[in-house]
Amino acid sequence: ENRDYAITVQSDIVEGLQGATVTNELLPKLKEVEAKWPLGYSIQVAGAVEESSKGQGSIAAGVPIMLFITFTLLMLQLHSFSRAMLVFLTGPLGIAGVAGALILLGRPFGFVALLGVIALMGMIQRNSVILIDQIEQDRAQGIPAWDAIVESAVRRVRAVALRAAAGVLATIPLSRSVFWGPMAVAIMGGLIVATLLTLLALPAMYAAWFRVRRE
Template identity: 30%
Template sequence: YLALSGHSAGIAPSTDAREGTPIIPRLPVEHRASVEALLALPVATATGPQPLGRFVRVEEGVRESSRVRKNLRPAIYVTGDVAGEIESPVYAILDMNRKLDAVRIAGAEIARYNAVQPDRLDELAMKWDGEWQVTIEVFRDLGLAFAGVLLLIYALVVGWFQSFRVPLVIMAPIPLTLIGILPGHAISGAFFTATSMIGMIALAGIIVRNSILLVDFIQLAQARGRPLADAVIEAGTVRFRPIALTAAAVVVGGLVMVLDPIFQGLAVALISGAVVATLLTMVVVPLLYWELARRDTNGNYIGRQKNGVGGSDETAADHLQRIELTTGAATA
């Protein structure tokens, strides 16, 4: 048994994988590939080494193979493990799917299933199972949880601002997190895993909080009589520091996990998503709110007096220019 199958004698450290390589001493292939080679194996006896063929007799026969079925259907199990540079099953199976696209058996393509079992007996099919099945279920559940979080956030913001459109402005930066998360994973070489999805869900709440700070400041400034254009500009100026500090806190917290093999995706998603989405939020949310507010008040016309811009036909650009001139005169 030891000559043919070997036995683990230890673990050798590996430079390209997190787990070591087992050390299994056994005979070379040429000494265990034929019956004659096996019969010639020396066996220790009292009179010295003797060939194994002196003590055994070879009989040829046919042994029935085991028949495996799943859900009363014939099945063949092929198992394997992922190791090396790519340890995430997602990337490995996607690569194997590309190679299986070129495989034809009797001129037919192999049908592949991911979440369900094959339901036909007249086709050659395979189903990815094991860790891939777990991965699909986790991403599915997290996707549903993300959708539920978005609905809950929308309901809460609607209740606070008493508007059905303002929450859309507040939640607009949530998709912008992908602009940071996906390139962040590509640059860092981290795999997009379930923990990355958890980071996306966590970022949704953080980004919405930043948007609420901006919109709430704009509305409070308008309530005090500030023009819409001034309120939008002041919101970006005054609220930039607390929003930037929030992003910095997220980055510092993510740095603690960035080297962890399990939570690396969470850290990369939080860091890259928070930085990029915060910068875009400071631009997108004020602009969207300004556009929404001016249309609600004056139809398709920019900056009428009801918006707080001086003069019945004065545009927002004229108003901002007047502010700059007034500021320059006051400074002089």
């Protein structure tokens, strides 16, 4: 870079560790060494860690556009700002499951895990659309709003649970991978927690939003 002379030091890491983890442990010690060097000499991190940082930056730049497109599609599907907003707000419900699964299994939250969180939000919102759509269908048939909320949640338990189970089972083979493991673990933990919260929290949010009271 800038036509400066450079010495590249690289190595493999033991199985089960991530490059970012090793870098974070070594970098403070390397900075101590760098401080003793003459002016003009420096230590720079490159390789997979550098590319991961660039990838996270590109994702962060595209997040506003992604959120706008997602909300627009929900509006087109549900034909209602209020219902689209309810579904949109269920996206972060799996964050607790993601954090718990990563901590429990000792996986780092890096670029790959971030990709899993983005995919997870789409899965959660898809399940929420199923539940909201069932409530609206029941209300259109003349069922009282409170009964429609309760009965829809009960009837859609199987559909939502099976979709979540399919997603969890599909990621199990990747969970042991050093590279893709954090993404798989994030999706698994997030889906399990988000499925339970969706079936409980979303009906409550719907009732509160539209001020539905038990008759």
